[in-house]
């Protein structure tokens with residue numbers, strides 16, 4: 001009864017892998033979604049359910065989550081949390097120079113999948129009389145526009161407004177879920193490697209990311225995950241639907 005259920009997207013690498021590792025360390029049952037399974041040792045008492053799937057196929061992923069949740073007994077859990085962590089940067093450069101499939105993928109994985117997974121989670125757990133939380137991993141770039149990253153900025157701004165709207169809906173429900181769209185800081189992951197490796201002619205902001213790295217300003221995935229989980233555990237989680245770990 002004291003175990004928590006956590007569902008984490010993008011659990012195979014970067015922030016999502018570190019979140020999954022730390023949730024397992026505290027004994028959670030973790031459903032881990034990505035195209036590859038996380039390479040982790042599962043400590044005694046914890047449980048890892050790796051779901052290898054493509055979040056660009058969001059309706060199928062949401063249907064699978066809805067079906068699985070409908071088969072669970074809420075009496076088994078102390079709390080249930082959905083962490084929509086997976087995100088994608090399309091090839092940095094002006095929108096007009098982008099590849100349509102690449103741009104579409106960024107929106108499918110970065111906005112459509114979190115929206116549909118959140119809908120499935122809220123619907124399937126609506127009658128669960130236990131704390132339910134949804135975390136959307138956003139970015140400062142959802143709030144401050146950056147040239148060369150329009151699809152990413154649009155997805156993250158979409159997550160922020162999704163959280164605001166769902167927070168209003170859930171506030172009126174019995175056992176309503178709490179939701180936050182949280183910027184996690186700047187983290188030393190493959191996403192930063194991709195930004196530093198971008199073509200400077202198409203992405204002048206590249207120098208900022210090179211500078212973050214050179215100045216040692218990136219959090220390790222483990223440090224960032226610890227900050228995100230501390231935020232999730234706050235008693236006032238959901239009080240502000242849009243937040244930044246750096247302001248906490």
Ligand SMILES: NC(=O)c1ccc[n+]([C@@H]2O[C@H](COP(=O)([O-])OP(=O)(O)OC[C@H]3O[C@@H](n4cnc5c(N)ncnc54)[C@H](OP(=O)(O)O)[C@@H]3O)[C@@H](O)[C@H]2O)c1
Pocket residue numbers: 009010011012013014015016017033034035036053054055056085086087088109137138139140183184185186187188189190191192
């Ligand atoms: N890194 C930063 O500095 C930073 C800053 C602000 C916000 N964020 C946000 O933090 C979150 C995590 O970022 P990160 O830096 O850890 O990213 P990352 O290292 O690039 O990892 C992305 C994760 O998303 C998964 N993913 C990507 N496409 C997928 C698909 N089609 N289907 C299923 N899973 C997919 C990847 O798994 P597979 O490849 O195995 O599928 C991987 O686990 C993202 O939402 C990002 O926008 C990051």
